[in-house]
Every structure is written in C-alpha cells, then in structure tokens.
Amino acid sequence: MTDTAKRPPPGETILSIKGVSKNFGAVSALTDVSLDVHAGEVVALVGDNGAGKSTLIKILAGVHQPTSGSIEFNGKSVRLDSSATALKLGIATVFQDLALCENLDVVANLFLGHELNPMCLDEVQMEVRAWTLLKELAARIPSVREPVASLSGGQRQTVAIARSLLLDPRIIMLDEPTAALGVAQTAEVLNLIERVRERGLGVIIISHNMEDVRAVADRIVVLRLGRNNGIFEPHASNHELVTAITGASENAVSRRSQRKAAQAEGEAQ
Numbered sequence: 001m002t003d004t005a006k007r008p009p010p011g012e013t014i015l016s017i018k019g020v021s022k023n024f025g026a027v028s029a030l031t032d033v034s035l036d037v038h039a040g041e042v043v044a045l046v047g048d049n050g051a052g053k054s055t056l057i058k059i060l061a062g063v064h065q066p067t068s069g070s071i072e073f074n075g076k077s078v079r080l081d082s083s084a085t086a087l088k089l090g091i092a093t094v095f096q097d098l099a100l101c102e103n104l105d106v107v108a109n110l111f112l113g114h115e116l117n118p119m120c121l122d123e124v125q126m127e128v129r130a131w132t133l134l135k136e137l138a139a140r141i142p143s144v145r146e147p148v149a150s151l152s153g154g155q156r157q158t159v160a161i162a163r164s165l166l167l168d169p170r171i172i173m174l175d176e177p178t179a180a181l182g183v184a185q186t187a188e189v190l191n192l193i194e195r196v197r198e199r200g201l202g203v204i205i206i207s208h209n210m211e212d213v214r215a216v217a218d219r220i221v222v223l224r225l226g227r228n229n230g231i232f233e234p235h236a237s238n239h240e241l242v243t244a245i246t247g248a249s250e251n252a253v254s255r256r257s258q259r260k261a262a263q264a265e266g267e268a269q
Contacts, residue, residue: 010218011039013075014170014202015060015091020069022055029055030226032069037171037202042091042193044217045206048245052226053206057173060204061084061093074170092164092172100157102149106130106141109148110163133162137195140188154185158192165196172196178212190215210241 015037022030026255030052037043045053055207060071071078073089086093100109107123107130116122116129130144139158141151148156150152157177164205177193193216196203207213211222213234220232222244225234230244255268 007114010041011200013038014073016072017056017060018070018072020056020059020066020071022052022064023060023067026190027054028226030059030066033223033226033228035221035228037204039170040197040200041204041218042076042197042203042205042216043219044213045204045223046208046210046213046220046241046245047223047229050225051223051245053223054175056223057175057204057206057228060086060091060171062091069216083206087167087169090168090170091173092169092171093155094160094164094175096175096179098160100148100156100160103147105147106134106144106151109159110144110166112163112164129166130162131171133165134158137162137165137192139192153181154188156184157181157189161192161196169201171202171204173206176205176208177205178207178209186212210238 013036015035017033017035020030020033021028033052033056035043035045035056045056047053052115053063060080062083062085065081071080073091078089080089080091083093101112104112107126110130110133111126111200116126124242127144130254134141134144137158139155139162141155141158148159151159161172161174161177174193177189181189190212193205198215205213205217217234220234221228222230222232222241224247225243229247230240232241232244
C-alpha cells in the first residue's frame with residue numbers, strides 16, 4: 001500500500017456536511033455534525049456502537065433525511081431525498097451486506113439494474129467493460145463469468161466496490177469493508193481502496209479496525225454519542241483515538257469528582 005507521506009495532497013472539496021442533526025422521535029442520533037471530504041482523499045469515520053456513524057452514512061445515501069443542517073455537493077446545496085437521488089448526484093454506498101446476487105456471475109452483478117441495452121443485453125460489451133474496470137483496479141478476480149457464490153469475501157467486496165464505480169461516482173462510502181476478512185483478503189481490499197483514491201474519488205470508510213484505518217486513511221474523524229469528537233492524523237496514538245472514541249478521560253474525571261465529593265461528604269460528617 002502507498003506510504004502516507006507519498007500520497008498527493010487532497011484536491012477540491014466534493015462533499016461538505018454542515019451542522020447536521022437527526023432525531024428519531026425523542027431520540028437524538030446526530031447533533032450538529034460537520035464533515036468535509038475532498039477529491040483523492042480517504043476519510044475514516046470511527047466511533048463506538050451507537051456513535052451515529054451508520055445514521056450519517058444513511059443520510060448521505062438518501063435513506064434518512066436530516067432533521068436540520070445542510071449538505072453541499074460540488075459547492076452546491078443539495079437535498080438527498082432518496083437513494084436514487086444520491087446515486088444520480090454521484091454518491092455511491094457499499095453497505096456491509098454488499099447486496100450481491102450469489103447465483104449470478106460477476107458481470108451480471110456489476111451491471112445489475114444498469115444493464116447495457118436491457119431489451120437485448122449487450123453481453124460482449126458488458127464483459128469487456130467488466131474486465132477493463134477490474135484490471136484498472138488490479139482486482140484478483142479469476143473470471144468475470146465466475147458465479148459470485150464461489151468468490152472469497154475479499155473478492156465479493158471487490159465486486160461490490162467495482163459495481164459502484166460503474167456509475168462514475170465522486171464519493172464512495174464503504175461500511176466495514178474488511179469486517180470478517182482474513183489477512184490476505186483484507187490486504188486485497190485495502191489495496192483496492194488505494195486504487196479508488198488514485199482515481200480522484202473521495203472515500204469514506206466506516207471501520208472498527210484501527211490498523212486498517214491507519215493503512216489507508218488520510219484523516220480519521222471520530223463521532224461519539226452522535227457528535228463530532230475530534231479529527232486526527234493516521235499517526236495519532238492509540239491513546240488519543242481510544243480516548244476520543246470512548247470518552248475515557250471524561251469518565252475518569254467524572255469518577256475522580258465523585259470520589260472527591262464522597263470524601264468531602266465523609267469528612268463533613
């Protein structure tokens with residue numbers, strides 16, 4: 001994988017989230033969250049369970065609507081009122097379940113819902129485009145006519161990411177792309193993310209694996225309890241990241257305060 005120091009500086013701002021909040025009834029899932037994503041940049045979105053990561057991704061994917069705040073894409077204010085709107089605009093999402101059809105081959109999965117000449121499928125052109133894209137991504141797929149059911153976890157992730165690239169997005173969001181993968185398959189997916197960055201796309205990844213995050217991220221954005229809780233460089237210490245993710249230092253301060261209060265009360269008695 002590319003050394004962080006050798007990566008080109010991020011380009012123009014593609015996506016800008018400003019003060020986004022999301023309420024589900026009386027429950028606040030996000031509060032005043034802001035985030036920018038630039039061309040040719042990988043942003044890792046990390047946080048504990050319930051931090052609001054999935055909610056934010058679903059807002060950007062057009063699944064949920066924000067309660068307040070604004071979203072700008074290519075410098076213009078946008079309303080992502082559906083998944084189709086987000087896709088048409090240029091925001092692609094690969095959710096953790098990948099949504100692949102195991103009984104179909106790689107070509108059919110890549111073009112599912114976007115077939116060339118649907119009335120009379122252009123199988124030859126679809127196969128050529130599939131091979132071309134996978135070659136550009138240095139993907140390790142034995143054959144584009146291979147059934148997805150026979151592919152490894154890393155190869156399936158590759159197919160899902162490649163499928164999203166066929167729509168020429170400017171932003172691609174990956175939800176736990178290396179979850180449950182072995183070492184070799186994880187390396188394959190991380191290399192693929194590098195190739196996507198080299199194409200000039202903005203990439204957002206959600207991951208609980210800090211080692212994987214450090215390997216590919218240009219910035220690490222921490223959410224905690226639905227709020228921004230820090231932006232870090234990939235070389236930030238584990239202590240800094242864990243503290244931001246868990247609020248450990250805040251808890252420690254709270255426990256010390258409680259002990260002091262109890263001690264003072266005891267002395268007063």
